[in-house]
Amino acid sequence: MSTDALDTDARARDDADPLRGYRALFHGVDDTDVVSYLDGNSLGRPTIAAAEAITVAVAQWSGRLIRGWDEQWFDLPLTIGDRLGAVALGAAPGQTTIGDSTTVLLYKLARGALAMRPDRTEIVLDTDNFPTDRYVLEGIAAELGLELRWIRVDPASGVDPDAAREAVTERTALVVLSHVAYRSGYLADAEAITRAAHEVGALVLWDLCHSVGSVPVELDRWRVDFAVGCTYKYLCGGPGSPAFAYVRADHLGEFVQPVWGWMGRRDPFEMGPGYVPAEGIRRVVSGTPAVLGMIAMQSTVDLIDQAGIEAVRTKSVRLTEYVIELTGALLPRVRIASPLDPERRGGHVTLDHPRFREILPRLWSRGVIPDFRAPQGLRLGPSPLSTCFAEVLTGIRAIAGELGHLGP
Template identity: 45%
Template sequence: MNPPDDTPRSLAVEAVLPRPPAQAASRAPSRREAEELDAADPLGSLRALFRISDPDTIYLDGNSLGRLPAATPGFLADLVDDGWGKGLVRSWGHWIDWAGRIGDRLAAQVLGARPGEVALSDSTSVNLYKLAAAALDARPGRGAVVFDAQDFPTDRYILQGLAEQRGLTARQVSSPMDTALGLDQLGAALDDDVALVVLSLVHYRSGALLDMASVNELARAHGALVLWDLSHAVGSVPIDLSGTGSDLAVGCTYKYLNGGPGAPAFLYVRRELRSTLRQPVWGWYGQRDQFHFGDTYEPVDGVERFLAGTPPVLSMAAVEPALDVIEQAGVRRVRAKALALGDFAVRLADAWLTEHGVRLASPRGPEQRGSHLSLTHPEAWRVCRALAAEAAVVCDYRVPDRLRIGMPPLYTRFTEVWDAMDRLRDVLADRRYERYSRTPARVT
């Protein structure tokens, strides 16, 4: 029987992956051990809720695009046939507030937020721009914005643009390539001139996990707002926006939430901040009494004031069946398995890959990472290509020399991790990657 979602994390981890004896920690676990872990996995049955079209391919890139939930095609087909085909414009009576209703599901299941604080909207980039601009307007007279120079590019570009447009100072702290940004380093960049701090909870390259509560506390001491990018965290690690006193957040739904390519992102605004923030895109979906078509813009009181245009209903709908799976699993059990999978992968990498020039490029402690880890090798791009073309292992590459291994717990098996590492070892040992060009493709 599956443990309840409130099972203490330490107990849940023990149930999934007992820690090896100290003397065995340096050896590679056997495939038999992987099979035993799969047999005991309390989330193992959820794999059947996803479309696995090619069982021979090992998919370790769900941190970029999650698998297709088996229920999604039928759900969308019904929406198209009944909602659009039969209901026509009358279906807007159901669709009109869908962004907020799905937002409330996200708030309750994966974000630790209160009802009315989350809405599905636009892309992560657009949401980050809207909330960052609103936050800067709410801190007039302050001249600096702080962000990580190693963070995901779209976050940096948007903040650089806002700083240039407004004559602000862009204070870039630079996290280590393989570990999390240090709190002392962040604290040294903060003072009472900082209006906004923008950071990712889980780093896109290394998987390093920040301490949300501590970052919020540091910024709050200087009166600065914090905007979190949760894209590589949501659905893979427990998040408590309310409990940590978080101000603002954005994130995507197509990675660990499995909402599909093009699925809308979400935004979060702490309830107490709503009335003090006005986003820069004054669209009709954020307008009070939107069908009265008033002459002047008067935003609604709720989180919908941060919406802009008509939502993409078909893309938004795919998030619903994906959340059904998350709801069955419970984020705490997802996290427990993620810790176990990550620890298992690191043990294999240490035992098998070090002699081939591979080094762990993520924090070593499982609890210091999200659900993906990075391995560094001088030929990481060519290795990534060889794995996909000749070993049926799909992962991804990130500059400068990182092979990124994503292990979404809802459908990743321990035997898949074992087999993938074994195939990676073979690709490195016989150097078959040398047959591939060093020139990266557009999509890596």
């Protein structure tokens, strides 16, 4: 296809996109410095409404001062958690809270889950899970004297139900996997894998960092035990925005997390002796929540609700299919290291080439922003509400140009 034909095709795709109007609701989309932002799976663009909401929050802080805690802030982790659960997690109220980093919440949920299976000795995880997940679980296993049972996977794919079923045993206490693999974008069959773990009495903790906000999630329907995820990728909460935790309702009476803080205690303002966990999902909370840090994500949750998560997923599939199509046309020496089947692919595509580490700084200097994952992967993560097809074409062309400049 000629250059003009590619441009015409990209414009036609954008004109036909039912979500095209959402792009204008984000800051920076017409920035001449960044011509192709393809890293929404690492850090989403801010919405215009988020900036306004933060300004309002600062005004509330200034005007209401300490009264803000009684009027709104104290319950904000739970109210935003319920909203996120309803819009993007398939979770009924009272099971989701916002607060802490993903790392801290992984530790809290994993330790609390393991305490619910005290007679079991194994944790199942995979060799290509995100480093934080692996490191946290390695630390917990060393702390408690447990065995790690590794599922070895191809970095270009992920854990399927058969591999999970083969790995779990009657000794397995907890299975920890990512719904969308951070490297390949492989989309796991969470429902089937959860069922396989439950068949042997194990609990399951899903990392939703690379799926929440781009892939439909049905935690309640899938009977997931625990889930955790960050809010700065497709939820556009901003750098360092607090993560979320989900604990299935029928576990809340038994679940006790290990970081005991005053805000997670029953009757916290009594300041009494001894720790008694609060009723419900509040028991996951430890200390004072990052109120300003959880403000920005609310506008994106509202946009996902307006658009509908199924429509967001449809746009995401179309964008990643377009990446794959353009790779075949313009990057013949590049290997696609993500599933080609859209049913098994999340919201990003990883491309492999031995010179990608070398060209990344040159791409960034041109305003083309993917990210790099060792040993030779370039991740392209278009964000469905803020990325247009013409932007993807600009990015792929720039990659082709840099590879051509460097030679074969």
